[in-house]
Amino acid sequence: xxxxxxxxxxxxxxxxxxxxxxxxxxxxxxxxxxxxxxxxxxxxxxxxxxxxxxxxxxxxxxxxxxxxxxxxxxxxxxxxxxxxxxxxxxxxxxxxxxxxxxxxxxxxxxxxxxxxxxxxxxxxxxxxxxxxxxxxxxxxxxxxxxxxxxxxxxxxxxxxxxxxxxxxxxxxxxxxxxxxxxxxxxxxxxxxxxxxxxxxxxxxxxxxxxxxxxxxxxxxxxxxxxxxxxxxxxxxxxxxxxxxxxxxxxxxxxxxxxxxxxxxxxxxxxxxxxxxxxxxxxxxxxxxxxxxxxxxx
Ligand SMILES: NC(=O)c1ccc[n+]([C@@H]2O[C@H](COP(=O)([O-])OP(=O)(O)OC[C@H]3O[C@@H](n4cnc5c(N)ncnc54)[C@H](OP(=O)(O)O)[C@@H]3O)[C@@H](O)[C@H]2O)c1
Numbered sequence: 001x002x003x004x005x006x007x008x009x010x011x012x013x014x015x016x017x018x019x020x021x022x023x024x025x026x027x028x029x030x031x032x033x034x035x036x037x038x039x040x041x042x043x044x045x046x047x048x049x050x051x052x053x054x055x056x057x058x059x060x061x062x063x064x065x066x067x068x069x070x071x072x073x074x075x076x077x078x079x080x081x082x083x084x085x086x087x088x089x090x091x092x093x094x095x096x097x098x099x100x101x102x103x104x105x106x107x108x109x110x111x112x113x114x115x116x117x118x119x120x121x122x123x124x125x126x127x128x129x130x131x132x133x134x135x136x137x138x139x140x141x142x143x144x145x146x147x148x149x150x151x152x153x154x155x156x157x158x159x160x161x162x163x164x165x166x167x168x169x170x171x172x173x174x175x176x177x178x179x180x181x182x183x184x185x186x187x188x189x190x191x192x193x194x195x196x197x198x199x200x201x202x203x204x205x206x207x208x209x210x211x212x213x214x215x216x217x218x219x220x221x222x223x224x225x226x227x228x229x230x231x232x233x234x235x236x237x238x239x240x241x242x243x244x245x246x247x248x249x250x251x252x253x254x255x256x257x258x259x260x261x262x263x264x265x266x267x268x269x270x271x272x273x274x275x276x277x278x279x280x281x282x283x284x285x286x287x288x289x290x291x292x293x294x295x296x297x
Pocket of ligand 1: 012014039063087091136192194
């Protein structure tokens with residue numbers, strides 16, 4: 001059976017490079033992107049660079065939890081199993097924004113989407129011999145999770161809010177991963193490293209804490225070097241996902257964290273903290289229940 005991989009955000013950035021590499025390995029690739037244009041252009045490029053014709057897309061803008069339900073439904077209409085789900089889409093915004101269903105975007109897209117999509121597609125991952133969930137991490141290290149500010153209720157600052165959302169996602173997915181007993185499904189995390197993509201090219205000094213803004217001239221030079229690198233840095237940044245997807249050494253990993261050099265790295269203490277896991281699970285499940293009427297026990 002041909003192995004299938006669903007890559008969210010496979011129409012651009014690191015996700016597209018991941019799609020090209022896995023297409024070269026013979027996978028049936030299904031990417032998501034927000035528009036017909038971005039998806040069809042990416043599919044053409046992936047086919048061209050890989051010489052694999054088995055590349056499809058599902059258009060999906062992650063602007064509500066209902067759109068994630070629709071994405072899962074569309075995948076299920078066309079496919080009876082899923083070998084790998086790559087939770088690649090992530091957002092980093094200059095100002096606080098909300099999805100159509102009123103959830104702060106870092107929390108909705110970086111935290112709830114990977115979790116909800118993994119839940120909705122779990123039965124298809126179970127049907128694979130070795131279903132895998134791979135979730136991309138990013139941002140700065142943190143000392144604590146501020147439970148009063150999960151949706152930036154108290155304050156919003158681009159990279160800080162983004163970093164917390166990635167840590168919260170890891171905690172939520174780690175807690176979810178603990179429930180996979182008696183299945184062949186694994187869930188792992190990878191840090192891709194820095195790459196020139198739509199996300200990083202849109203970074204502005206305003207997204208950083210004041211003490212980091214003084215480095216913005218240096219940062220601009222660094223960014224200038226990265227821009228227009230023709231996907232080279234994104235290709236490099238796709239390597240940790242590829243490692244988790246196909247490397248024989250990675251096949252036994254579960255709830256593990258791989259850095260950009262494909263080295264197993266300690267799971268942060270904040271993520272291992274049982275209180276944090278419990279709190280975030282309860283909070284996420286409540287929102288999903290409120291918005292979609294799905295009761296996750
Ligand atoms: N780039 C880095 O240096 C870096 C570093 C650390 C971690 N990461 C993480 O790596 C992952 C990929 O990053 P990237 O830099 O490749 O990101 P990116 O350039 O923003 O990714 C672009 C892809 O995401 C899709 N996308 C963007 N916003 C979306 C939304 N609201 N709803 C649905 N799809 C959306 C785009 O669709 P369209 O093509 O239709 O626009 C495109 O397919 C993210 O999780 C990020 O946090 C990146």
